[in-house]
Amino acid sequence: GAVVSQHPSRVICKSGTSVKIECRSLDFQATTMFWYRQFPKQSLMLMATSNEGSKATYEQGVEKDKFLINHASLTLSTLTVTSAHPEDSSFYICSARDPTASYEQYFGPGTRLTVT
Amino acid sequence: TQLLEQSPQFLSIQEGENLTVYCNSSSVFSSLQWYRQEPGEGPVLLVTVVTGGEVKKLKRLTFQFGDARKDSSLHITAAQTGDTGLYLCAGYAGNNRKLIWGLGTSLAVNP
Numbered sequence: 001g002a003v004v005s006q007h008p009s010r011v012i013c014k015s016g017t018s019v020k021i022e023c024r025s026l027d028f029q030a031t032t033m034f035w036y037r038q039f040p041k042q043s044l045m046l047m048a049t050s051n052e053g054s055k056a057t058y059e060q061g062v063e064k065d066k067f068l069i070n071h072a073s074l075t076l077s078t079l080t081v082t083s084a085h086p087e088d089s090s091f092y093i094c095s096a097r098d099p100t101a102s103y104e105q106y107f108g109p110g111t112r113l114t115v116t
Numbered sequence: 117t118q119l120l121e122q123s124p125q126f127l128s129i130q131e132g133e134n135l136t137v138y139c140n141s142s143s144v145f146s147s148l149q150w151y152r153q154e155p156g157e158g159p160v161l162l163v164t165v166v167t168g169g170e171v172k173k174l175k176r177l178t179f180q181f182g183d184a185r186k187d188s189s190l191h192i193t194a195a196q197t198g199d200t201g202l203y204l205c206a207g208y209a210g211n212n213r214k215l216i217w218g219l220g221t222s223l224a225v226n227p
Binding site (some may be wrong): 046104112 | 217
């Protein structure tokens with residue numbers, strides 16, 4: 001199946017700083033990528049839909065100025081958590097949709113963010 | 117409003133037992149997917165079902181899509197400790213291209 005990578009896999013940052021997470025589709029072009037947040041033993045919560053070349057669509061309750069999403073190319077989307085707080089600590093997962101494969105979504109391995 | 121009701125939320129069983137996880141909805145889904153996720157990793161797609169009444173088997177796992185495409189089940193036969201993980205159902209309702217997720221079932225298979 002298609003491969004989606006995320007970098008970094010783990011990151012620890014201090015309160016007030018910003019951290020960027022990258023999501024790449026390695027063997028297909030993804031016009032649409034998704035960013036999810038997940039708490040332990042819970043389901044995925046969609047944060048935003050990232051469309052190449054246009055503004056991201058954020059889900060209700062997700063602060064767009066805090067979670068900046070950029071989808072500058074067909075294989076790369078980035079999520080920047082700005083002015084991080086300890087409550088932003090979570091597991092962030094991206095997925096990419098392959099338009100040539102019945103819109104299957106392929107998931108990255110996730111990024112564990114810890115804000116101290 | 118949770119469009120996909122997944123149950124049970126937690127399940128702890130002994131190795132060798134059978135189990136079934138359910139996903140139910142009042143909405144019709146054009147397709148439904150089952151994922152398995154291990155701690156610290158992303159979800160891995162197990163199967164996609166698209167046809168009402170469809171049954172798919174993956175070794176000891178049997179997936180069924182309801183005739184009306186409103187519900188699905190995952191049955192595991194003779195569970196093994198390696199089956200431990202979070203099982204998630206997700207699907208596309210109607211023509212909506214946004215994946216709708218169940219709340220997940222955390223399965224622990226004890227030796």
